[in-house]
Amino acid sequence: MGHVIAAYRTHPHHGAPLPQEMVARWMGITQTQLSRIESGTPITDLTKLIRWAEMLRIPEELLWFKLSRQRPPAGEMQRPPAAGAASIASHHRGRDSTYSDVPDQYRVIAHVGEVVIVAMDRRTFLAGSGAGFLVGGKVMPLASYKQVAPEAIEYLASQIDSFYAAEATLGPYTVIPSVLVQQELLRQLLTVARGDARRALLRTNAAYAGLVTWLYQDAGDLGTASHWANHTLELAHRVGDTQLIRHALTNKAMICTDEQDGPGTLDLTSAALVDETELCPKVRVQAMQQSAHGFALMGNRRGADYALDKAAALLPQVDDDYPWYNACRRTPGYIEAQRATCYNRLGLGAEAVALWEQVITGLPTTARRDAGVYRARQAVASAQAHQPDAVVGAVRQAVTIAQETSSARLRQELEGVWHHLTPWHADPVGHEVKELLAQL
Numbered sequence: 001m002g003h004v005i006a007a008y009r010t011h012p013h014h015g016a017p018l019p020q021e022m023v024a025r026w027m028g029i030t031q032t033q034l035s036r037i038e039s040g041t042p043i044t045d046l047t048k049l050i051r052w053a054e055m056l057r058i059p060e061e062l063l064w065f066k067l068s069r070q071r072p073p074a075g076e077m078q079r080p081p082a083a084g085a086a087s088i089a090s091h092h093r094g095r096d097s098t099y100s101d102v103p104d105q106y107r108v109i110a111h112v113g114e115v116v117i118v119a120m121d122r123r124t125f126l127a128g129s130g131a132g133f134l135v136g137g138k139v140m141p142l143a144s145y146k147q148v149a150p151e152a153i154e155y156l157a158s159q160i161d162s163f164y165a166a167e168a169t170l171g172p173y174t175v176i177p178s179v180l181v182q183q184e185l186l187r188q189l190l191t192v193a194r195g196d197a198r199r200a201l202l203r204t205n206a207a208y209a210g211l212v213t214w215l216y217q218d219a220g221d222l223g224t225a226s227h228w229a230n231h232t233l234e235l236a237h238r239v240g241d242t243q244l245i246r247h248a249l250t251n252k253a254m255i256c257t258d259e260q261d262g263p264g265t266l267d268l269t270s271a272a273l274v275d276e277t278e279l280c281p282k283v284r285v286q287a288m289q290q291s292a293h294g295f296a297l298m299g300n301r302r303g304a305d306y307a308l309d310k311a312a313a314l315l316p317q318v319d320d321d322y323p324w325y326n327a328c329r330r331t332p333g334y335i336e337a338q339r340a341t342c343y344n345r346l347g348l349g350a351e352a353v354a355l356w357e358q359v360i361t362g363l364p365t366t367a368r369r370d371a372g373v374y375r376a377r378q379a380v381a382s383a384q385a386h387q388p389d390a391v392v393g394a395v396r397q398a399v400t401i402a403q404e405t406s407s408a409r410l411r412q413e414l415e416g417v418w419h420h421l422t423p424w425h426a427d428p429v430g431h432e433v434k435e436l437l438a439q440l
Contacts, residue, residue, distance in 0.1 A: 001037065001042070001049055002038040002039065002040065002042065003038075004056065005023065005037060005038055005056065006038045008023075009023055020035055020038075021161065021330075027051075027055055029154060029158055030157070030158055030321055030323060032319060032321055033321060050065060051151070053065075053067060148197045150200070153197065153200045153204055156208075157207065157323040158323070160211055160323040160324065161323070161330070163175055163179055164327065165330075165366065167214075167215060167218065168369045169367070169368050169369065169405075171218070171369055171405030171406045172215040172216070172406075172407065173219060175215060176212070179208065179211055180212070186205040186208060189201055190202070190205065199239060202238055202239045203244065204323065205235055206232050206239065206244055207322070209228050209232040209235055210248065210251050210324050213225050213232055213251050213255075214251075214254075216228060217254065217255060217409070218408065219407075219409075220408025220412060225255055226255055229248070229252045229255055232248040232251055233249065233251075233252065236248045243282075243283050243322065244324075246273075246279060246283045247272075247286060247324060249272040250268065250269060250290050252268050253268035253287075253290045253294070256268060256294075257290065257293045257294065257297065260297060262293075262294045262295070262296075262297030262298040263294070263298070264294075265290065265291070265297065266294035266298075269288075269294060270291070272286075273288070273291070280318075280320050281317040281318045281320075282320055282322060282325055282328065283325075284310075284314055285311045285315055286325050286328065288311040288314075289308060289328075289335065289338045292305075292308045292338060293342060293345070295307060295342075296345035301342075301346050301348070304339075304346070305339075308335055308339050311335055315328060315335060332363060332364070333362045336355055337359045337370075340352045340377065340381070343355065343381070344380050344384070347384055349380070349381040349383065349385040350384070352377075352384070353381045353385050353387070353390070356374055356381055357378070359374060360374050360375065360378065368401050368404060369405045369409075371397075372397070372398045372401030372405065373407070373409060373410050375394045375401070376394070376395070376413035376416075376417060378390075379391045379395050379417045379420075380413075380416060380417055380420050383417065383420035383421050388421065388424045388430075391417065391421060391429065391433060392429055392432050392433055392436075395414065395417055395433050398410065398413070398414055399440065403439065414437060414440065415437070417433065417437075418437060
């Protein structure tokens with residue numbers, strides 16, 4: 001099956017090879033899992049083989065097993081919903097005749113075999129009465145559903161990367177409503193789940209809580225972000241997963257960094273790195289790079305560089321199935337972006353300017369929010385390096401992206417540019433930057 005999927009992804013029919021991350025989303029798994037399927041030992045789980053064969057529309061006569069259900073009409077593979085805020089709206093009733101009996105108020109969240117997870121209108125859903133399963137054409141309230149299919153949990157976990165990617169393109173406000181719906185669905189599933197399914201749901205719920213923490217942090221609402229960070233930590237303790245607990249501690253450290261609390265950041269990252277050799281590389285990278293920001297806030301360049309160098313050495317080893325903190329391997333130049341940010345905090349603009357240009361050049365076009373934040377930080381570095389003309393170009397690009405994404409984080413970064421431009425306030429450069437900032 002791994003060879004078949006690899007051949008499908010790289011077939012000339014597509015024009016260019018399909019990214020593993022994209023095909024993994026269609027299959028309801030992570031990119032890491034797909035990589036292992038393609039290059040590892042053959043899969044022997046018949047349920048998974050059947051599901052993937054159906055998703056890839058492999059003719060049954062080529063298979064050694066029977067398919068489990070009537071497949072949709074031939075044609076292009078029906079792809080799962082688009083990432084982010086559109087993920088629920090893009091699967092409206094009526095798109096597939098399978099859903100013809102679903103009431104108008106329902107929206108399909110996931111189609112797992114013969115079971116479809118549905119949600120009602122968001123307001124009703126968040127009130128606690130609008131979630132259920134569509135089984136055999138009948139909507140069943142969660143309260144009457146006694147088992148939670150592992151495939152449903154896998155699907156919900158696999159969507160987290162899509163929400164992060166959507167937030168990077170669209171900003172937090174567009175994504176928050178959809179993520180809150182998923183979070184509420186998880187909460188309701190927990191009311192009926194038991195045993196291994198419950199533990200898997202708790203892990204996934206913690207991952208979504210961490211995502212909500214970040215979304216509110218990017219929206220500039222640190223109070224709500226702190227609430228969700230505490231909830232993430234509580235869920236991690238309920239699972240008893242050391243990796244998840246340390247991840248949750250680092251999430252709280254990120255909020256301290258946004259509050260310019262260097263000692264608080266280091267307190268939390270130090271706690272996250274206790275017995276660090278027992279932690280997976282991803283958790284160590286996350287905590288180390290965040291501790292670098294704590295050192296930078298305290299004016300300690302040596303500490304910041306040391307932490308970032310350790311994180312950079314571990315980055316190639318990151319290879320796990322945790323559905324959180326994948327930015328470290330998804331974002332090109334991730335560690336150097338953190339280093340440039342630390343240099344900004346330390347007032348080392350001349351060294352940061354070149355790093356920012358390198359990082360921004362390597363960003364994919366979809367990383368709009370990140371590009372805007374980095375341009376704003378590049379403007380600060382240019383001002384610190386006494387390059388006022390370069391400030392104008394960077395601010396102009398960042399303002400355009402801020403208007404597109406409504407990222408409070410980006411707006412705050414831009415507001416900080418004006419302070420660093422103080423020597424040029426009365427000059428034409430200052431007037432031009434002031435007019436650009438007035439557009440926010």
